[in-house]
Amino acid sequence: MVQLALRELCGTRSGDKGDTVDIALFAYSPEVYELIRDQVSAERVAAHFGGIALGEVRRYEVPNVLALNFVLTRALGGGGPRSLRSDNLGKSLGGALLRLSVEVPHLEGPFAPRPRPDVSWAGTISPPFGAAKAGSGG
Amino acid sequence: MALRVAGGQGFYGDDVSATRPLLESGIDYLCLEGLAELTLAILQKDRQRDETLGFNRDLPRYLRVALPFVGTGRTKVITNAGGINPIAASRVAIETARALGLSGLKIATVVGDDLTARLGELREAGMTLDNAETGEPWSAFIAAGGGDDPPPVLSASAYLGVAPIVEALRAGADVVITGRVADSALFLAPLVHEFGWALDDWDRLAAGTVVGHLAECSGQSTGGNLSGEWWTVPEPWSFGFPIAECEADGSSVLTKAPGTGGRVDFDTVRHQLLYEVHDPSRYLAPDVVADFTSLEVADLGGDRVRLSGCRGLPATPTYKALIAHESGWSGETRVAFAWPDAYAKAVATAAIFRRRVALAGYQVDEWHEEYWGINALGGPTVPLDAADEAPEVSLRVAWRCAGPDLASAIAREMVPLGLSAPPWGLTASGRTVIGKPSQLLGLWPVLVDKSFVDSAVHVAIEEI
Numbered sequence: 022m023v024q025l026a027l028r029e030l031c032g033t034r035s036g037d038k039g040d041t042v043d044i045a046l047f048a049y050s051p052e053v054y055e056l057i058r059d060q061v062s063a064e065r066v067a068a069h070f071g072g073i074a075l076g077e078v079r080r081y082e083v084p085n086v087l088a089l090n091f092v093l094t095r096a097l098g099g100g101g102p103r104s105l106r107s108d109n110l111g112k113s114l115g116g117a118l119l120r121l122s123v124e125v126p127h128l129e130g131p132f133a134p135r136p137r138p139d140v141s142w143a144g145t146i147s148p149p150f151g152a153a154k155a156g157s158g159g
Numbered sequence: 160m161a162l163r164v165a166g167g168q169g170f171y172g173d174d175v176s177a178t179r180p181l182l183e184s185g186i187d188y189l190c191l192e193g194l195a196e197l198t199l200a201i202l203q204k205d206r207q208r209d210e211t212l213g214f215n216r217d218l219p220r221y222l223r224v225a226l227p228f229v230g231t232g233r234t235k236v237i238t239n240a241g242g243i244n245p246i247a248a249s250r251v252a253i254e255t256a257r258a259l260g261l262s263g264l265k266i267a268t269v270v271g272d273d274l275t276a277r278l279g280e281l282r283e284a285g286m287t288l289d290n291a292e293t294g295e296p297w298s299a300f301i302a303a304g305g306g307d308d309p310p311p312v313l314s315a316s317a318y319l320g321v322a323p324i325v326e327a328l329r330a331g332a333d334v335v336i337t338g339r340v341a342d343s344a345l346f347l348a349p350l351v352h353e354f355g356w357a358l359d360d361w362d363r364l365a366a367g368t369v370v371g372h373l374a375e376c377s378g379q380s381t382g383g384n385l386s387g388e389w390w391t392v393p394e395p396w397s398f399g400f401p402i403a404e405c406e407a408d409g410s411s412v413l414t415k416a417p418g419t420g421g422r423v424d425f426d427t428v429r430h431q432l433l434y435e436v437h438d439p440s441r442y443l444a445p446d447v448v449a450d451f452t453s454l455e456v457a458d459l460g461g462d463r464v465r466l467s468g469c470r471g472l473p474a475t476p477t478y479k480a481l482i483a484h485e486s487g488w489s490g491e492t493r494v495a496f497a498w499p500d501a502y503a504k505a506v507a508t509a510a511i512f513r514r515r516v517a518l519a520g521y522q523v524d525e526w527h528e529e530y531w532g533i534n535a536l537g538g539p540t541v542p543l544d545a546a547d548e549a550p551e552v553s554l555r556v557a558w559r560c561a562g563p564d565l566a567s568a569i570a571r572e573m574v575p576l577g578l579s580a581p582p583w584g585l586t587a588s589g590r591t592v593i594g595k596p597s598q599l600l601g602l603w604p605v606l607v608d609k610s611f612v613d614s615a616v617h618v619a620i621e622e623i
Contacts, residue, residue: 032386032426036435039196039292039481039602045433047386047426072539076293083439083452086429092437094293098527102197102600103486105527105557113536115386120540138390146396 033115042111050131169377180416213244267327271616320445324348343371365471366409394420490566566596
């Protein structure tokens with residue numbers, strides 16, 4: 022068995038409703054869905070976010086899209102327009118969940134780590150610095 | 160022929176330029192969603208300054224693009240841009256249409272969602288107004304005012320369903336402007352109207368709610384804010400917004416405007432499906448309780464995802480309403496620290512600053528500290544093993560207090576620390592930033608009887 026951060030296996034999206042944050046956790050295969058269903062409990066998530074999420078944590082299974090949905094109450098410092106946090110809408114908390122580790126049988130097939138970003142295109146899509154100024158002068 | 164319904168806006172401030180490719184591809188309805196939870200409170204402040212405001216001020220920009228397509232009879236527009244002043248928004252819509260030389264258009268205005276002046280009535284009618292999220296009693300809301308009176312309420316609005324929008328469409332409206340309605344209702348309403356769905360046909364209402372939920376956040380279903388392989392999404396500088404091709408049986412295909420960037424596939428669609436839904440098997444909308452776990456999501460390739468099989472349960476007897484109330488003021492300050500020992504310097508400086516504020520006798524009701532570069536966003540989920548060697552750390556301290564002047568006075572206690580505190584390494588980005596104070600707003604969600612709200616809802620239609 023190997024310990025692997027959820028970052029290597031799953032996707033996520035999070036957002037707010039009042040002082041509650043929803044975090045969806047997406048598997049990319051039925052095997053990983055079963056694994057997170059068995060290992061990522063509401064209790065583990067509540068412990069992971071202890072100090073941020075002050076209320077209860079509920080978990081919902083969504084097998085048709087290979088996902089779990091976590092609902093964390095009293096989790097946004099009073100809710101979007103009341104919170105003192107920079108991330109007052111909890112949009113980054115999905116990413117924070119991906120730090121949690123699970124146990125996988127091996128690192129092959131469905132358990133192989135997901136690819137890391139390739140942003141080599143970023144250097145090719147913007148005009149070089151100074152180009153706009155030169156263009157507007159012509 | 161499938162009915163083509165497009166999501167042209169996902170929030171107040173979205174990309175207006177994404178609207179034209181939708182319209183040029185031929186759509187029956189352009190739905191514009193511009194009211195996030197806190198938007199109504201922002202609009203309330205607008206209206207306090209100017210009685211003719213209180214609606215989304217980007218509405219004319221959308222209408223200047225869309226109304227020529229409305230004028231030909233190809234497309235109708237449905238939007239909640241009316242905010243807390245839909246009547247003023249409709250007036251602006253009419254002016255915009257006239258300026259474009261259009262005539263013969265029917266503009267509908269939906270009012271009645273605004274409960275700001277009716278909270279007392281609601282209580283007298285026997286509604287508890289307990290917090291629908293936390294279960295806290297109304298007395299806790301009163302206590303939040305700090306005395307016997309509740310905190311000043313800035314806005315209170317119910318999330319209406321499809322009924323008034325359908326009424327407007329039946330009366331021949333080309334543009335429908337509402338205040339607060341459920342986001343998904345903007346999209347469900349044209350399906351109910353065009354297909355003649357009954358308001359107790361729960362499975363079809365659920366299917367239409369899925370369409371609305373997927374399309375109402377614009378780029379969030381077409382590859383935006385994607386945690387999957389986001390770096391492979393084509394041309395993300397010109398995102399295509401969603402189009403649902405809907406059938407009378409409730410099935411649909413989600414796609415996007417042709418010739419645009421973005422992506423529609425299984426992963427982009429499921430990311431939006433579970434966005435802010437709480438229990439996916441009981442997604443509460445005003446007109447139906449939708450079971451998203453029953454939905455079949457089939458990736459057809461070519462930016463097309465088929466949605467079918469969604470089951471619905473009977474709607475509840477209540478609307479959700481949201482009360483926004485004043486909740487003190489916040490101030491903040493930011494200071495950056497360079498290696499070595501940047502984190503230790505930041506921790507010490509935060510403590511020294513708070514001690515100085517206490518010595519100055521300022522009353523702070525809540526403190527919040529963030530260490531950017533360490534764990535500002537992840538908080539306790541982030542291990543601190545590497546904090547000692549952080550190349551730089553930016554400290555942000557925020558506080559809640561009674562008023563804007565106090566919030567500013569507290570921030571000034573940071574300034575002298577530039578010469579009399581741990582070394583700051585100011586050459587990096589080490590400027591003390593004193594943030595502008597801002598008013599904090601509390602949100603108090605409640606459930607209100609539909610019949611009580613509906614009695615005040617009405618639709619006015621003006622033809623130009």
